Amino acid sequence: MPTPKTMTMHNDSAVFVAGHRGLVGSGVVRQLQQQGFSRLLLRTSKELDLRNQAAVDNFFKAERPEFVFLCAAKVGGILANSSYPADFIYDNLAMQTNILKSALDHGAKKLVFLGSSCIYPKFAPQPMTEDALLTGPLEPTNEWYAIAKIAGIKLIQAFRRQYNFNGICLMPTNLYGPGDNFDLQSSHVLPALMRKFHEAKINGQSQVSVWGSGTPRREFLHVDDLASAAVHLMQHWDDERIVNVGTGSDVTIRELADLIGATVGFDGEIVFDSSKPDGTPRKLLDVSRLQSTGWRPSIPLADGIRATYQWYLEHQVSSVA
Ligand code: GDP
Numbered sequence: 001m002p003t004p005k006t007m008t009m010h011n012d013s014a015v016f017v018a019g020h021r022g023l024v025g026s027g028v029v030r031q032l033q034q035q036g037f038s039r040l041l042l043r044t045s046k047e048l049d050l051r052n053q054a055a056v057d058n059f060f061k062a063e064r065p066e067f068v069f070l071c072a073a074k075v076g077g078i079l080a081n082s083s084y085p086a087d088f089i090y091d092n093l094a095m096q097t098n099i100l101k102s103a104l105d106h107g108a109k110k111l112v113f114l115g116s117s118c119i120y121p122k123f124a125p126q127p128m129t130e131d132a133l134l135t136g137p138l139e140p141t142n143e144w145y146a147i148a149k150i151a152g153i154k155l156i157q158a159f160r161r162q163y164n165f166n167g168i169c170l171m172p173t174n175l176y177g178p179g180d181n182f183d184l185q186s187s188h189v190l191p192a193l194m195r196k197f198h199e200a201k202i203n204g205q206s207q208v209s210v211w212g213s214g215t216p217r218r219e220f221l222h223v224d225d226l227a228s229a230a231v232h233l234m235q236h237w238d239d240e241r242i243v244n245v246g247t248g249s250d251v252t253i254r255e256l257a258d259l260i261g262a263t264v265g266f267d268g269e270i271v272f273d274s275s276k277p278d279g280t281p282r283k284l285l286d287v288s289r290l291q292s293t294g295w296r297p298s299i300p301l302a303d304g305i306r307a308t309y310q311w312y313l314e315h316q317v318s319s320v321a
Contacts, residue, residue, distance in 0.1 A: 007166055009066075009231075011036045012038060013109075014065050014066045014067070015040050015066070015067045016040075016041040016063070016065035017040060018050060019070075020042045020071070023223050025071035026179045027224055030227065031231050035231060041063050050094070051094040053097075053102075057101075057102045057105070060102035060105070060106040064107070067109060068099065068111040069112050069234070070111060070113045070114060073096075074088055074145075077186060077189065077192065078142070081142040082277075088142075088144040092145060092149065093151060096148070097152075099111075100167065103165075110166040111166070111168070112168055112170060112234050113169045115149040115172070116146070116149050116172065117172065117246070118142045118146045121135055121136030121137055122280050123137075126284050127248065127284040127286040127287075128283070128284065128285055130243065130244055156168075156240075168243070170233060170242070170243050170245050171242055171244050172245045172246070173219040173244070175226055176188070176190040176191065176221075176222065177222045177311075180223075189253060189256065190220060190308075194264065196208050196210075197260055198264050200268060201264055201266045208271070210254075210272050215254070215278070216279060216280065216281055216283075217250045217251065217253075217281070217283070218256070218283055219283065219285060221247055221297060222299040222307075228295070228298075229245045232293065233293065237293055244289060245287070245290055246287050248284075248291075251301070259305060260305060263306055263309055
């Protein structure tokens with residue numbers, strides 16, 4: 001089997017960041033700019049509907065991106081996934097398939113695909129190694145999204161084997177940071193709790209309701225760390241094996257709630273709402289493969305939460321009731 005040629009991004013390489021307005025894409029853009037990459041190709045979803053194959057193909061034909069970060073995705077928390085299953089599977093399959101096919105057809109030198117730790121089986125041994133993929137049933141609350149992401153991994157591996165396409169797959173753990181979604185119905189736990197605690201403090205409420213039992217464990221990675229890993233792996237990883245991207249340590253939802261409550265300055269009571277789902281009991285990544293490439297995260301959870309709260313105060317205050 002031929003191995004794709006090693007490709008390195010240079011400061012003047014044409015780099016397409018798909019989904020640059022999202023949490024991950026905006027983090028990747030900040031990272032690339034910091035590192036001096038000056039030819040970034042960016043399109044909003046209004047300018048380019050990534051679900052439209054012809055539009056995506058025309059974009060690649062005209063702009064010829066050399067390197068692609070595939071950060072575009074329909075994402076959401078536990079409730080959004082179970083409320084909009086069709087969007088989660090269809091939009092993700094369509095966007096990633098269109099971009100991958102056009103990247104192949106128009107000679108992109110290398111592509112980084114962002115998956116998710118929810119691709120692993122619900123009861124995978126913890127911490128989860130990359131080999132856990134497809135060894136058991138998925139967590140039902142987000143299987144629509146997970147199936148789409150698994151299809152993306154397989155598409156890239158198939159393109160590598162059959163066409164020598166240089167695509168790599170990163171599986172980030174739960175991400176958070178500036179630009180996160182703070183909508184209580186569709187967000188992930190960290191921004192949801194930040195907003196709930198903030199609004200409770202402002203409105204003088206004595207209680208905050210946290211979904212589920214508080215016992216599930218989750219690992220959280222700041223999006224700037226993820227972006228730094230994505231650029232590092234674009235430059236240093238050339239292999240069909242997927243790579244987990246995380247910190248290697250996790251906290252319970254109760255511990256997370258306590259940490260966010262303290263950061264925000266909420267001194268009321270935290271109550272757990274057992275009518276809401278817990279989701280998978282634990283989701284911790286084994287990060288040995290990532291560490292073997294020489295990369296380490298640099299933002300501790302408490303610092304990351306403080307910085308994200310600062311961002312929230314500066315950007316979202318108008319949405320507070
Ligand atoms: P998951 O990692 O795919 O399960 O996605 P989430 O980030 O949405 O949820 C993680 C855990 O946090 C689950 O056990 C949720 O029940 C719990 N959780 C507690 N309060 C909230 C909340 O207000 N919003 C969300 N999305 N999750 C919450």
